[in-house]
Amino acid sequence: MKPKARQAGIAEAIGQEGQMSVEALADRFGVSAETIRRDLAQLAEGGLVQKVHGGAKRLRLLSEGSFQERMTQNAAAKRIIAEKLLELVEPGDTLFIDTGSTTVIAADVLAPVGGFTVITNSLRIAQIFARADRGNRVFLLGGGFNSGNDQTVGPVALAQIAAFQADHALLTVAGFDVLAGATDADFDESQVARAMIENSDQVILLVDGSKIGRKAAFRVCPARRVDLLVTEDTPDPALQARLRAAEVAWR
Structure with a gap:
């Protein structure tokens, strides 16, 4: 799987699950934990996920106060x-x-x-x-x-x-x-x-x-x-x- 396609799949998986660990993503996509960490870094930079310790979670959409x-x-x-x-x-x-x-x-x-x-x-x-x-x-x-x-x-x-x-x-x-x-x-x-x-x-x-x-x-x-x-x-x-x-x- 090409990196862009894998990253799209990662973003979709995190969107569905809410939060996933590096290990769970590595198992699902059949790549190393280091590859997943690089993917998450790029996705976070693009504003598609939020990195957390050991993985990433769905990016919460903004709401506004009064x-x-x-x-x-x-x-x-x-x-x-x-x-x-x-x-x-x-x-x-x-x-x-x-x-x-x-x-x-x-x-x-x-x-x-x-x-x-x-x-x-x-x-x-x-x-x-x-x-x-x-x-x-x-x-x-x-x-x-x-x-x-x-x-x-x-x-x-x-x-x-x-x-x-x-x-x-x-x-x-x-x-x-x-x-x-x-x-x-x-x-x-x-x-x-x-x-x-x-x-x-x-x-x-x-x-x-x-x-x-x-x-x-x-x-x-x-x-x-x-x-x-x-x-x-x-x-x-x-x-x-x-x-x-x-x-x-x-x-």
Whole structure:
């Protein structure tokens, strides 16, 4: 069996069993324990399994806490990400901005600059740009209203997104992995992000370091569809190599 096929089989077996030891995997696939350890290292690097002592276990998909909880998590990192946007967008640009704690902080940073046209499904973000009184034009998408996140979602929101074309889509997600791509923990939010991607010239993903290498249940886009990954720190050399292979720039 070729290594890629064996590794796919290993990932499937661990997904079914929940957790397996190196010895059990070696017996099942008829290879040495050392070969299995190398396979598990590659699978873990790709975000497909989680290594544990003596074996590996199924990678648990992310869930998210309340919006208020997320606003306090990694707030300093999110502020650094937001401030990097000052060099990436400029007055006159049209921006899709989806709902998220990172994008709310980004709105706080960008709104005082002024001169943006903003299309968003987030009531909070719409209010931040409108109240800045700096010549921002704001379009709040309609649709079903989710009071927990103060956002609109669903078919009406998706249909309205199709009426716009933006220079940039500023998006935040629950997880980003080079193999799995950008993923979200909420189906409706993932659909809004996908629609914004389809109607923008550049996709800018705002992701703090805690979300890199992690996966959630709902696919937003493959890594290759992301033009620019903005995070608080410079990616380590291994991640840089994977991003380069996927043709994803970073800041």
